[in-house]
Amino acid sequence: xxxxxxxxxxxxxxLFLCYxxxxxxxxxxxxxxxxxxxxxxxxxxxxxxxxVDLWNDDRMLMAFANTLWVAAAVAVIxxxxxxAAAILINSISGRxxxxxxxxxxxxxxxxxxxxxxxTMIMWTKLGGALFGPEGKPFPFVPGLxxxxxxxxxxxxxxxxxxxxxxxxxxxxxxxxxxxxxxxxHGQVMRRILLPHLYPxxxxxxxxxxxxxxxNFNVTQFTRGGADTLTVYVFSKVRSGITxxxxxLAFLLICVTLVLAVIYEINRRRRARIEAAREAEARxxxxxxxxxxxx
Amino acid sequence: xxxxxxxxxxxxxxxxxxxxxxxxxxxxxxxxxxxxxxPYLPVVEIGGPRDTYSFANYLKVLDSSVEKSLxxxxxSIPVHVYTFSLxxxxxxxxxxxxxxxxxxxxxxxxxxxxxxxxxxxxxxxFIPLWVSEVLRAFAWWIILAFKGPxxxxxLGIGLIDxxxxxxxMGYTGxxxxxxxxxxxxxxxxxYNAVQSLDTNQIEAAEDLGxxxxxxxxxxxxxxxxxxxxxxxxxxxxxxxxxxxxxxxxGSTTSQWFTQTIDQWFKDALDWNTASAYAFMLLxxxxxxxxxxxxxxxxxxxxxxx
Numbered sequence: 230x231x232x233x234x235x236x237x238x239x240x241x242x243x244l245f246l247c248y249x250x251x252x253x254x255x256x257x258x259x260x261x262x263x264x265x266x267x268x269x270x271x272x273x274x275x276x277x278x279x280x281v282d283l284w285n286d287d288r289m290l291m292a293f294a295n296t297l298w299v300a301a302a303v304a305v306i307x308x309x310x311x312x313a314a315a316i317l318i319n320s321i322s323g324r325x326x327x328x329x330x331x332x333x334x335x336x337x338x339x340x341x342x343x344x345x346x347x348t349m350i351m352w353t354k355l356g357g358a359l360f361g362p363e364g365k366p367f368p369f370v371p372g373l374x375x376x377x378x379x380x381x382x383x384x385x386x387x388x389x390x391x392x393x394x395x396x397x398x399x400x401x402x403x404x405x406x407x408x409x410x411x412x413x414h415g416q417v418m419r420r421i422l423l424p425h426l427y428p429x430x431x432x433x434x435x436x437x438x439x440x441x442x443x444n445f446n447v448t449q450f451t452r453g454g455a456d457t458l459t460v461y462v463f464s465k466v467r468s469g470i471t472x473x474x475x476x477l478a479f480l481l482i483c484v485t486l487v488l489a490v491i492y493e494i495n496r497r498r499r500a501r502i503e504a505a506r507e508a509e510a511r512x513x514x515x516x517x518x519x520x521x522x523x
Numbered sequence: 524x525x526x527x528x529x530x531x532x533x534x535x536x537x538x539x540x541x542x543x544x545x546x547x548x549x550x551x552x553x554x555x556x557x558x559x560x561x562p563y564l565p566v567v568e569i570g571g572p573r574d575t576y577s578f579a580n581y582l583k584v585l586d587s588s589v590e591k592s593l594x595x596x597x598x599s600i601p602v603h604v605y606t607f608s609l610x611x612x613x614x615x616x617x618x619x620x621x622x623x624x625x626x627x628x629x630x631x632x633x634x635x636x637x638x639x640x641x642x643x644x645x646x647x648x649f650i651p652l653w654v655s656e657v658l659r660a661f662a663w664w665i666i667l668a669f670k671g672p673x674x675x676x677x678l679g680i681g682l683i684d685x686x687x688x689x690x691x692m693g694y695t696g697x698x699x700x701x702x703x704x705x706x707x708x709x710x711x712x713x714y715n716a717v718q719s720l721d722t723n724q725i726e727a728a729e730d731l732g733x734x735x736x737x738x739x740x741x742x743x744x745x746x747x748x749x750x751x752x753x754x755x756x757x758x759x760x761x762x763x764x765x766x767x768x769x770x771x772x773g774s775t776t777s778q779w780f781t782q783t784i785d786q787w788f789k790d791a792l793d794w795n796t797a798s799a800y801a802f803m804l805l806x807x808x809x810x811x812x813x814x815x816x817x818x819x820x821x822x823x824x825x826x827x828x
Contacts (some may be wrong), residue, residue, distance in 0.1 A: 234735065235635060238627065238630075238631045238635055239631075241627055241628065241631070242628060242631050242636075242644070245624070245628050246647055246648075248703075249647075249648065249650075249651045249703075249707075250647075250650070250651065252659065252662035252663055252665075252666055252703065253650075253651060253654060253659075253662060255662060255665055255666055255672055256658065256661065256662040256665060259665055266668075266670075267665055268665055268668060268670065268671055268672065269665075269672055270670070270671065270672050270675040309539065310539050310540070310542070310543045313535070313536040313539035313540055314539070314540045314543065316528075316536055317536050317537065317540050320527065329540075329544075332544060332548070333544070336548055338756065338757075338760050338809075338812070339548075339805060340760065340763065340764025340781070340801075340804055340805060340808065341764055341766070342764055342766060342781050342784055342785070342801055342804065343552075343555070343764075343801045343802070343804065343805045344551075346555060346784070346788060346794070346797055346798060346801045347551035347552050347554060347555035347798075347801070348547070348551050349794075350551070350554050350555055350558050350794060350798060351550055351551040351554040351555075354554055354558070378546075378547055379547075381543070381547060382543070382547035382548050382551075385543055385547075401527075404527055405527075408527070413529075414527070414528050414529030414531070414532050415529075415531075415532065417527070417528070418528060418532055439653060442655060443655050443656050445656060445657060445766065445767045446764065446765075446766050446767075446781075449766065449785070450788060458655070459655060459656070459657045459767075462655075462657045462658065462661065463657050463767060463770070463771070466657070466660075466661050466664065466771050467770070467771070474658075474661060475665075478654075478658045478661070478662075481654065481655070481658065482650075482654055485650055485653045485654060486650065488653075489646055489649070489650055489653075492646065493642075493643065493646055496642060
């Protein structure tokens with residue numbers, strides 16, 4: 230009975246993985262089908278022309294470039310704000326901490342539609358109040374910079390959580406020691422605290438980057454006339470679908486897969502080195518015991 | 524803090540956090556709230572005598588009733604209220620199904636799988652998560668198409684006689700798409716929670732003769748409650764706030780509340796009513812989540828773990 234349940238759970242996991250991956254396979258497959266509608270049935274033969282179309286789609290390339298810029302900006306700003314917030318939360322306590330922390334977490338739960346509309350309204354109204362309704366200058370008009378600000382408002386909270394988790398393992402005594410030895414505040418930050426946080430900061434940056442690429446709701450309401458990849462794909466899906474989107478999806482999935490494989494190889498290598506080191510240590514210990522040195 | 528980082532750095536940190544919380548969160552939401560009470564006017568009349576506060580935008584929710592029947596009762600209900608209730612209902616349904624799908628896998632990952640293969644499994648689960656949401660919805664658009672692979676497969680194995688119009692059956696397409704898009708947001712919190720359970724407790728219960736369902740009901744589920752709560756809140760809020768999936772996979776009869784907001788904003792260009800509706804979505808979802816958390820006795824700070 231126990232064995233049966235175990236096998237069932239293996240089976241379930243495999244099915245679940247198929248469920249997650251099958252749609253991606255179908256979508257990639259349709260990129261190679263020589264049919265005007267994106268589908269894998271009926272199969273009309275292999276073609277590479279959707280990739281050529283994709284390459285010739287200037288609006289798409291423009292949207293892609295926009296997406297990368299927005300994502301990079303969101304990653305940089307979110308990392309700076311998120312790290313600052315984590316340090317602040319970590320060094321205060323009591324009621325203020327609870328209130329601030331809850332507010333920061335709550336930003337993750339605000340629906341993207343609300344963030345989008347509120348960001349848009351605030352900045353355009355602010356511009357209107359400062360400069361009158363006509364001819365508002367740069368930051369107060371709809372555009373991708375507002376998308377960046379809107380996205381930062383909740384992605385910063387995600388970075389904050391990652392950095393805060395890393396801060397838990399930080400020994401504040403190190404900072405004290407450095408200060409006692411005459412380091413300046415800037416040096417303590419740059420040489421001691423930040424190096425400890427780097428893994429979390431990089432992870433946070435990566436999360437922020439990908440979250441930003443994914444984002445639709447905030448961008449949709451704030452973008453003005455500009456496109457990002459998500460918005461562009463969305464408009465394509467609604468009006469006149471062509472398999473170029475599948476070609477794009479295939480390429481993005483490939484990039485993801487390559488990154489995942491690199492990560493996995495790296496992880497395995499590290500695990501092997503770790504295991505070798507442990508075995509080495511064990512052998513040394515045994516040797517020491519045998520020879521009676523210990 | 525001041526002593527450790529000095530006045531300059533402390534000020535910088537506080538300013539950054541203040542910019543985030545004030546300029547990006549609080550003031551925009553206050554503006555949204557304020558705008559939602561103003562009427563939609565041509566530019567020249569803004570600030571004029573007709574620009575006064577009122578509940579008019581909120582009351583639009585009660586306009587234009589439709590006849591609906593439920594369990595044999597027929598009643599008339601304002602169309603936007605109807606949309607909103609259905610949004611909440613189907614978001615709950617999505618949350619429940621996501622939990623049902625994710626829980627066995629979370630348990631498997633935490634307690635059954637060989638720890639050596641776990642990182643690989645996690646990575647494979649992460650891959651769909653890195654693929655953009657719009658593409659995942661689009662993938663289901665292809666699969667569910669009238670002449671798509673799902674119908675072809677079902678016809679092939681003889682489960683159905685004629686192709687089914689999946690995306691034209693009320694909310695079916697939307698629910699399928701939302702589950703696929705958000706199930707991983709349920710999986711990871713539940714996995715984290717189950718993982719922290721001491722395996723000895725499960726073994727002890729087994730040794731004492733508890734049946735497997737009782738072990739789950741009395742030991743694993745209570746322990747995983749914070750994880751389940753945070754997963755549920757995430758999935759619920761994401762589903763209710765989703766605009767992409769309902770727009771791509773929705774049918775002619777499946778209006779999502781975010782789509783209504785989108786129409787006020789983009790089609791009617793009435794930002795004030797859109798604000799009122801967005802604010803309603805925000806506050807009602809908040810109320811809903813608060814009640815759910817109170818019922819399950821979890822705190823907001825548990826959610827972010």
